[in-house]
């Protein structure tokens with residue numbers, strides 16, 4: 039071996055040696071050693087173990103954790119002076135049992151009771167040594183079955199150290215060690231039920247070791263066996279003789295000559311951190327003469343096991359001056375160490391082999407006197423251990439800490455034990471993890487888990503979380519904004535709790551952007567749209583707007599009064615208004631003249647073409663000419679004419695006049711320069727309506743409809759509301775048109791009943807379709823669909839290759855997800871106020887229940903739409919105020935003046 043560089047570490051001595059290998063008598067003895075292998079790790083100490091000497095008692099021993107599993111109180115062990123702690127507060131699973139008194143007579147106290155784990159596949163103790171991670175620890179788990187359950191059947195089960203398997207326990211009286219350098223500040227020791235009986239444990243001990251000793255390249259040391267060579271009798275050594283509380287078993291073969299010294303060996307030094315107890319080193323064995331080696335045979339668990347051996351030497355014979363014992367060691371006939379070992383009087387040294395660890399079916403160590411020396415070989419103590427690979431890495435520490443906090447905070451009653459993710463077959467119920475190294479918690483489902491209190495910040499420490507389901511608990515408080523810090527969160531279910539306040543805008547935005555499936559339903563006091571949060575603010579905003587409007591209106595009023603006065607005095611054309619000329623009858627000749635002989639077609643309706651016309655006073659008009667062949671058309675024509683002669687409203691298209699000369703029939707309307715809403719919303723239109731314009735159109739149309747429903751007696755039902763029946767004038771003011779199907783609500787027996795199927799597919803009230811029961815709410819439904827078209831920019835019916843899709847089928851899932859961003863017409867490119875958009879969506883939603891009775895009246899819809907518009911205006915004003923800087927004058931958007939002026943001061947027809 040290339041041990042030269044490791045000379046210091048292994049304390050080599052050169053000694054000439056005469057090796058006599060294969061000595062049969064020693065081999066027999068060694069076979070005995072080898073033969074004990076299977077039981078080696080769990081020797082029966084309970085009766086045989088006692089202390090050689092007592093040192094001072096310590097109430098607290100640095101680096102020790104000693105747990106009496108199932109113990110009812112803390113105490114100091116009378117044999118060792120080690121304080122043991124009851125496990126009561128360390129574990130919340132398992133059941134305590136006591137060993138029957140007949141077999142517990144001279145037992146150590148920590149073995150007199152135990153904790154068993156009938157429930158759950160894995161149960162864990164979590165050790166938290168002060169020294170923390172990346173330190174070296176020896177952990178020992180003790181088991182004393184004592185037939186506590188009267189079944190007389192020793193259970194078998196597995197132990198895990200951290201996230202890796204450690205050993206299968208199948209002893210009724212013994213212990214297992216592991217030497218381990220944890221990557222975490224805590225160490226889980228888990229008992230795994232493998233279906234061969236109920237796992238149990240009697241005691242659990244942790245000892246902090248010096249980091250320089252028992253060093254391995256990864257992995258942990260198990261199957262640890264320690265022999266105090268040359269000691270006769272049954273008594274072992276442990277704490278306080280051994281500062282690390284290692285257990286040393288006596289070992290002496292007949293053909294070995296035991297030697298001992300009364301002198302103290304100062305073993306606890308910086309040079310030898312192994313700190314082999316003085317009492318262990320003071321005994322040793324030697325052979326009869328220098329020709330005879332000390333042979334040791336070791337059969338590892340299997341031939342591939344990576345094995346570690348530690349030889350501890352100290353010269354304990356007082357030699358004549360100039361004499362020195364020099365030893366060599368062979369393994370299976372080969373040099374185990376290149377160098378010889380020179381022993382100094384009462385000076386301990388430890389020999390460990392260099393890397394790599396050794397392996398083989400049977401390991402034969404031969405310690406012999408170096409060539410040319412006359413002193414026989416000796417050995418004071420030996421340890422063997424097997425490397426256990428630790429392939430699994432624990433879950434990312436931040437995740438573990440966060441989930442532990444959550445477990446503690448909500449007293450999660452699930453069987454959550456050990457590492458949350460690793461090994462994967464033990465990952466906690468309700469969570470899933472990534473397979474990355476280290477594992478991360480990517481989803482957490484605590485639905486229906488009786489969680490109470492507020493949503494803890496610990497959730498936001500699960501940084502890799504993609505899905506969080508906290509639905510159907512009793513969570514209170516607000517929906518915390520910190521959940522938005524979870525970069526990968528794509529599902530958040532908070533439904534069915536008692537959350538209050540509003541959903542933070544940032545979460546709503548994630549939802550709108552399609553990055554988060556957000557469920558917040560069934561929280562009675564939770565405001566989904568973030569509006570309630572702003573109620574107060576909104577009131578303020580409205581107050582500010584209202585007072586500004588008032589000022590402007592007063593000014594306008596004064597100004598227009600003056601202007602009108604002046605115009606009147608100058609005989610100006612104030613009476614140009616089409617209202618004045620309404621219901622006027624025209625001759626067919628006049629109609630020809632007005633339309634310039636039907637020169638310009640501007641539309642085509644169900645019962646005839648529509649032409650552009652110009653009255654004598656240059657007022658543009660639209661002339662709808664009834665086709666002579668249409669009897670149906672005639673009925674609708676007459677219905678419309680009758681209705682429009684009766685009702686007048688600025689948001690209903692006005693009838694300028696009519697022509698009724700035998701077969702020649704025409705209706706003359708005010709000209710709507712900007713066509714109909716359908717054209718504006720169509721995909722081919724490049725001049726996209728702004729959000730503001732859309733809201734104004736909605737408010738205008740709602741005004742018109744509200745007037746038909748509530749301003750007319752009897753009320754009028756339009757029955758065919760759709761975007762192509764909403765016309766826009768040169769100021770983009772919207773007016774409802776096409777009353778051909780309209781009927782007065784109270785006059786079911788009226789003669790002009792249309793046999794044409796009422797309404798248009800896509801806008802038809804489902805209840806009316808099913809029952810034929812006609813009422814105002816049918817229009818409300820259609821209006822809701824129009825609102826959705828305004829919001830989304832999509833047609834009511836999207837014609838697909840296979841089947842047609844109704845807008846509601848498209849809209850509903852997005853609304854459920856709270857995905858505003860994808861709901862609102864992408865052509866707006868985000869240029870809208872979110873609150874206003876939400877509000878509009880809410881209003882549209884309120885209009886479309888399939889039960890008519892659940893839909894609001896138009897006056898309610900109108901009021902809501904005005905609020906919605908106010909929200910958008912508030913946004914506009916905020917922006918303006920920013921650009922105006924510190925000028926105190928508020929500039930109100932002209933559109934709003936227009937609207938408020940009209941709605942508040944124009945005379946109503948009712």
Ligand SMILES: *[C@@H]1O[C@H](CO)[C@@H](O)[C@H](O)[C@H]1NC(C)=O
Pocket residue numbers: 298299300
């Ligand atoms: C050690 O001391 C004991 C008694 O104190 C004595 O009998 C024994 O001979 C001593 N051994 C050595 C090697 O001096």
Ligand SMILES: *[C@@H]1O[C@H](CO)[C@@H](O)[C@H](O)[C@H]1NC(C)=O
Pocket residue numbers: 326327328329330
């Ligand atoms: C060593 O002891 C063995 C066994 O007692 C004996 O056969 C052998 O001759 C001895 N050798 C020496 C060099 O004394």
Ligand SMILES: *[C@@H]1O[C@H](CO)[C@@H](O)[C@H](O)[C@H]1NC(C)=O
Pocket residue numbers: 483484485505506507529531
């Ligand atoms: C959470 O668990 C419940 C019940 O086990 C289940 O219905 C729900 O779908 C789960 N949530 C997620 C997000 O998978």
Ligand SMILES: *[C@@H]1O[C@H](CO)[C@@H](O)[C@H](O)[C@H]1NC(C)=O
Pocket residue numbers: 451486487488
């Ligand atoms: C929640 O509490 C109820 C009533 O106390 C109980 O029946 C139920 O098992 C609990 N559920 C969970 C998951 O702890």
Ligand SMILES: *[C@@H]1O[C@H](CO)[C@@H](O)[C@H](O)[C@H]1NC(C)=O
Pocket residue numbers: 485507509529530531555557
């Ligand atoms: C919570 O919402 C998510 C996403 O919509 C869903 O997958 C999950 O099943 C819901 N949980 C329950 C308990 O319904």
